[in-house]
Amino acid sequence: MKRYLLAALASAVSMFGIVQTTVAQDAPKSITIATEGAYAPWNFTTADGKLDGLEIELANDLCARMKIECTIIAQDWDGLIPSLTVGKFDVIMASMFITTKRLETIDFTQPYAVDPSGFAVAKDSELGKMGISAEKFKLDDEAASAAAIEKLKPLLKGMVIGVQAATTNLDFVKKYFGDTVEIREYKTTEQHDLDLAAGRIDGLFAQQTALAATLASPDLSNFTIAGPGFVGGVFGFGTGAGLRKEDTKLKEMLNAAIDGAIADGTIKRISEKWVKTDVTPVK
Amino acid sequence: MIDIAFFFEIIPALLAGLPLTLQLAGSSIVIGFVLALMLALAQQGNHRILVWPIRTFVAVFRGTPLLVQMFLIYYGLGQFRPSLQAMGLWWLFREPYWCAIFALSLNTAAYGSEILRGAIQGVPRGLVETATAFGMSRLLTLRLVVLPLAFRQAIPGYSNEIILMVKGTSLASIITLMEVTGIAQGLISQTYRAVEVFVAAGAIYLTLNFTMISALNALEAWLTPYRVRA
Numbered sequence: 001m002k003r004y005l006l007a008a009l010a011s012a013v014s015m016f017g018i019v020q021t022t023v024a025q026d027a028p029k030s031i032t033i034a035t036e037g038a039y040a041p042w043n044f045t046t047a048d049g050k051l052d053g054l055e056i057e058l059a060n061d062l063c064a065r066m067k068i069e070c071t072i073i074a075q076d077w078d079g080l081i082p083s084l085t086v087g088k089f090d091v092i093m094a095s096m097f098i099t100t101k102r103l104e105t106i107d108f109t110q111p112y113a114v115d116p117s118g119f120a121v122a123k124d125s126e127l128g129k130m131g132i133s134a135e136k137f138k139l140d141d142e143a144a145s146a147a148a149i150e151k152l153k154p155l156l157k158g159m160v161i162g163v164q165a166a167t168t169n170l171d172f173v174k175k176y177f178g179d180t181v182e183i184r185e186y187k188t189t190e191q192h193d194l195d196l197a198a199g200r201i202d203g204l205f206a207q208q209t210a211l212a213a214t215l216a217s218p219d220l221s222n223f224t225i226a227g228p229g230f231v232g233g234v235f236g237f238g239t240g241a242g243l244r245k246e247d248t249k250l251k252e253m254l255n256a257a258i259d260g261a262i263a264d265g266t267i268k269r270i271s272e273k274w275v276k277t278d279v280t281p282v283k
Numbered sequence: 284m285i286d287i288a289f290f291f292e293i294i295p296a297l298l299a300g301l302p303l304t305l306q307l308a309g310s311s312i313v314i315g316f317v318l319a320l321m322l323a324l325a326q327q328g329n330h331r332i333l334v335w336p337i338r339t340f341v342a343v344f345r346g347t348p349l350l351v352q353m354f355l356i357y358y359g360l361g362q363f364r365p366s367l368q369a370m371g372l373w374w375l376f377r378e379p380y381w382c383a384i385f386a387l388s389l390n391t392a393a394y395g396s397e398i399l400r401g402a403i404q405g406v407p408r409g410l411v412e413t414a415t416a417f418g419m420s421r422l423l424t425l426r427l428v429v430l431p432l433a434f435r436q437a438i439p440g441y442s443n444e445i446i447l448m449v450k451g452t453s454l455a456s457i458i459t460l461m462e463v464t465g466i467a468q469g470l471i472s473q474t475y476r477a478v479e480v481f482v483a484a485g486a487i488y489l490t491l492n493f494t495m496i497s498a499l500n501a502l503e504a505w506l507t508p509y510r511v512r513a
Contacts, residue, residue, distance in 0.1 A: 187457055
């Protein structure tokens with residue numbers, strides 16, 4: 001009788017997810033982390049071909065915490081998720097937002113950063129004159145964000161806006177500004193920066209930290225981040241490390257490492273170094 | 284493994300890119316052919332001043348990937364906006380659409396000029412001499428004797444080039460033009476189902492090229508009925 005009770009208790013415990021796996025997975029000794037290497041300052045390739053940026057520094061920190069060996073490689077953005085699922089590497093750290101759509105295919109750790117998205121336009125445009133607003137709208141708060149979007153629409157009317165293809169930024173612009181602006185889709189943000197400098201497009205929509213880095217270039221001194229930032233909704237739950245659904249042990253280890261990096265202020269320190277703002281997620 | 288229902292669901296989305304694919308292919312094939320013919324004819328003479336620049340152009344465009352050419356024409360020339368504006372050419376290079384047509388046309392002109400040059404040189408000399416003996420002018424000989432025979436000979440080689448151009452348009456998505464391949468990549472990023480989407484996109488190109496090949500085969504059979512393939 002006692003044994004049955006124990007068994008029932010054990011299954012109840014596992015049902016509630018306290019015991020996460022029935023078959024305990026071994027901790028991996030080494031993993032390969034993929035990044036895009038073209039999204040400064042989060043991850044980028046330096047002139048001498050090395051990967052650097054916030055996520056590279058954070059990845060190295062997390063690996064040191066987990067005491068495992070990590071190889072960091074660069075991979076095209078649109079191939080990241082397909083390559084992860086077929087096992088070309090084990091973890092994605094490429095400023096990838098956690099979204100329900102992506103969660104259908106892969107799993108994510110808890111967010112290690114939360115970074116709002118916004119527009120960048122010419123300083124002398126009507127929107128540009130307003131400059132950056134400190135306001136951040138959570139898309140899940142529909143009434144407030146809808147009002148903010150309606151306020152932006154007349155200021156953006158007819159502009160050609162460059163957005164990186166296959167991103168939540170593109171989903172957002174298509175959904176809320178599809179009838180207001182002409183959208184150009186780029187493979188990388190470096191390409192839309194070039195086209196903004198060349199005057200082929202009037203503005204960009206991207207993460208504000210990435211925009212701040214882009215606009216620091218002298219070629220783009222006439223442009224500014226303008227209007228409020230947007231988070232939540234199509235942008236999901238922040239930026240996390242993507243991994244295969246079956247790698248539960250690795251997820252556990254990464255989550256613990258991220259907890260550590262949040263708790264001792266490492267993420268704050270690294271993000272202030274690279275993106276000039278604190279993107280530490282609020283738990 | 285392939286989800287048939289999903290497969291048929293994405294076909295209409297992909298077909299939305301077909302008009303752009305056809306426009307890019309159509310314009311560049313026509314412009315490229317005209318250019319190719321001029322380049323091939325210019326090389327028939329022995330004017331070095333004319334021949335060497337053409338040979339350099341052909342060598343450069345045949346020797347570098349179309350992807351690189353498109354990149355350089357779009358992003359490369361984009362950095363020279365002030366000079367292009369001064370020359371009054373910025374309206375052309377500002378738009379990705381014209382840049383794509385420009386790149387594709389020059390590329391196919393380079394390949395096409397070699398196909399036509401060979402075909403023109405393949406017309407038997409005796410025929411040209413006979414035409415001259417009949418008192419036909421050089422232009423008339425070209426129009427009535429040389430070109431009809433040369434075009435006929437060039438069809439199989441030129442069909443290859445046309446098919447390559449149709450497929451070459453798939454690179455236009457790197458300069459923001461959302462043709463069939465660009466839409467396919469967008470769909471993959473939304474659904475993460477690469478196999479179905481690429482199979483569907485491949486099927487569209489296959490249908491398009493099959494139609495093109497059939498038309499060109501019919502043209503070849505009509506012009507050279509004595510050597511119709513079994």
